[in-house]
Amino acid sequence: MSYDLDAARIAPLSGDAFYISDFISEDEEALLMQKVQSVPLPRWTHLSHRRLQTWPSALTKSNTLLSSPLPSWLTNPIIHRFKELGVFANAPHTTPNHVLVNEYQPGQGIMPHEDGAAYYPLVATVSLGAPIVLDIYEKDSHQLDAGADDSHGKPRFRILQERRSLLVMRGKLYTDFLHGIAESTRDEDLGPHSICNWDLLGEKAPYEGGWVVRETRTSLTYRDVLKVAKMGNTLKFLGGAK
């Protein structure tokens, strides 16, 4: 990874996570939010605790992406900036080919999970609209601590993602840990003792009281899907031409 990204290392996460505040400008954020909101309603998948857009399309059952360009609003300026920083330089396609857009209302979240083997083990997340805390759990301790009531153990790390920031997670953090977002209306117990990227925050003042109220937060999560079928092969997938 390039020098600039090295300066953004989240030290306690030993080279597997990077955080850059102010990765996009306020104007860029506003434009992205407008684009997210202006897609036709059927583009959204409604889940019980968030809603989601999948670009350019959902993977097939065999975790294959049917090759298709990402829309330009997801490419420019974000993927151009990834290239400057070398974010996906070591990924097989050297650039992301898939983006999930997640929207969380206050009280919504995502259960601890791993993103899995369909992707090269690197995810780059741009946050829009409001801050949120991402909790990181060790896989094993999570299993040990999880009770029959489906509760989760204490997070091993907590990352505060400001609006307009970039978070990159890769390597062991991707493969050996789970990540999730609490279904909460406030993020609490904030401070240098609990937030592992505290020193890298663009602005600490809003969190120095120790908590922040949730507002609607949108994430753009960029990944490289390993298996890609070129359009020439698409008919085979659809059960058409031999």
Ligand SMILES: O=C(O)CCC(=O)C(=O)O
């Ligand atoms: O919204 C986020 O930052 C996390 C989303 C996530 O974990 C996922 O889409 O797999």
Ligand SMILES: [Fe+2]
């Ligand atoms: Fe995830």
